[in-house]
Amino acid sequence: MSDEVIRVANCSGFYGDKLSAAREMVEGGPIDVLTGDYLAELTMAILYNQKQQRGGNAGYVGTFLKQFREVVGPCLEKGIRIVTNAGGLNPAGMAADAQLIIDELGLSAKIAYIDGDDLIERMATLQAAGETFSNIDKGIALSDSGNELLTSNAYLGAWGIKEALDRGADIVICPRVTDAAVVIGPAAWKFDWQRCDFDALAGALTAGHIIECGAQACGGNYAFFQEVPSFRNVGYPIAEIEADGSFTITKHPGTGGLVSVGTVTAQLLYEISTPAYLNPDVIAHFDSLQIEQAGDDRVYISGVRGSNPPPTHKVCINTASGFKNGTEIILTGLDIEEKAEIFTDVLFASLGGRDQFDDVEIQLIRTDHEEAIQNEEAQASLRINVQSRDPQKVGRLFSAKIVELALANYPGFTGRGMTGSGGPVIAYWPALIDSRHIVEHVYCDGEVIDVIPTSQMDVPEIYYQATPFSPVEIPAGDLHRIPFGRLYGTRSGDKGGCANVGIWAKTTTAYAFLYEFLTVERLRELMPDVAGYEIDRYEIPNLKALNFYIHGILGDGVSSNNRLDGQAKSMGEYLRSKTIEVPAALAAEVGL
Secondary structure, three states: OOOOOOEEEEOOOOOOOOOOOOHHHEEEEEEOOEEEOOOHHHHHHEEEEEEHHHOOOOOOOHHHHHHHHHHHHHHHHHHHHEEEEOOOOOHEEEHHHHHHHHHHOOOOOOEEEEEEOOHHHHHHHHHOOOOOOOOOOOOOHHHHHHOOEEEEEEEOOOOHHHHHHHHHOOEEEEEEEEEOOHHHHHHHHHHOOOOOHHHHHHHHHHHHHHHHHHHHHHHOOOOOHHHOOOOOEOEEEEEEEOOOEHHHEEEEEOOEEEHHHHHHHHHHHOOOOOOOEOOOOOOEEHHOOEEEEEEOOOOOOEEEEEEEEOOOOEEEEEEEEEEEEEEEEEEEOOOOOHHHHHHHHHHHHHHHHHHOOEEOOOOOOOOOOOOOOOOOHEEEEEEEEEEEEOOOOOOOHHHHHHHHHHOOOOOOEEEEOOOOOOOEEEEEEEEEEEEHOOOHHHHHOOEEEEOOOHOOOOOOOOOOOHHHHHHHOOOOOOEEEEHHHEEEEEEEEEEOEEEEEEEEEEOOOHHHHHHOOHHHHHHHHHHHHHHOOOOEEEHHHHHHHEEEOOOOOHHHHHHHOOOOEEEEEEHHHHHHEEEEEEEHHHHOOOOO
16 A cells, blocks of 8 residues: 555535434544535425525535635645535535635635536536437437426536645635546546546545445444444545555544444445446446455555546436325224225215326335234335326315315325425436537636536546356255355435435355356245336355345335335345345354
């Protein structure tokens, strides 16, 4: 390992993360860059709504400025750069308000901000030029969706950040850049990487992917949570990046949580599809890296291979696709299915039939138990959700018809969330755009600097080919039935309308069994509710891992689907609860 590193600390994994984390990262030990990731696809829709309601300087993540006020003085004193994507839909407005805070505090600092991501005013022109903005998951052109366009932002890369830091910026406020860009940019600045330094860039991209979700890399949401010494004051991650792109993940001493090969592997598997992880600056090949425990709460990753970025940029589009309403009715005791059928039949008859709606979703959730020892254990849930482009059809009339049945339907009628006036449906629309249409604009010291994507430059073509996996022999002998999760860890999450479930083993023999055992068909058997969806399986042998990518299970994203877990965060734990048969030797590995 090199002694020369840049220490990039992340204080935020989402809009609403721990407010004091920024101050704690600055005060807790030496760092060189403080970053924060605030933007999910849903966040862009939230910021759009704020901008519509408030106007003016709205459209950025306001909570960041509360953190900024606390830490900007100490950061300037210690030479810590601040790089954040909290600019959202209005990086210029955030930069102006950050400057007001600096002036108010009597400080002197150079603020840069970036734009070029917002395509909303250019959409008609770009579509006329042949950009269809087809949904990545559905293959439908945006013009054929029938939806109203709300936001459209390209995921920018890291070179605008490097340009700002090269020009002496103390604070860089970004719009919709990729989550890892706030880590790649500072590393490229520190070591003056060039556009074709793909292996080094791939290392920084991997580091950025690991730390982007804050405390998740430090034991948060970890499958083997019993290994975590304490969940009090879980630390936030720091990536100590070296000149060749190798890096160490750690956290400040004295904080809770855990940094281990397991916690880092879990985060590597979070919200990915193929192990070739795409970014507008480089493709990082997660099936090439080496990972090792380098000390207490220190995990070292090296050997990440990189190749040329794709010729397209991903675009986060949010659209309005109508209105929805829903109810959850509680069914108790005997004859659950008959009670559900009676209620559903009468409700839709009173509304004029199911055909009145653009979409109807009915779920009967059987949480009831025989011989229940308390009332709630005898209950099941009937969830009914309707959607229409006509707000009247899913408004108060829908709710009123439910209330009318309170004394005129099945025995034990009760519910939660029975009434409401409905609301708009925000549909996430992931798409691609030819990178020739993208230019980053860096505003620094009164100048505007244009930065073009790497794919539009004359750089050498670099390819990477993974080494085929040669599994070891699986132990023979008697089979034991054990919970899947006693042997394997999982991490699941959302990718727009799709979900991923990553699974990893702790030992080579356990992975050999997993590799042969957990086919797509077996996954469908273990998780019957995913059986109707297209599923891809990816192997990542160097992490002793598999990743399953489930297409379309989340509809049009978290803001539009009706699942209790709209972001698939619990899907991995659902899989871990299943009982499977494994060789006795593997069961013995976990004391079963």
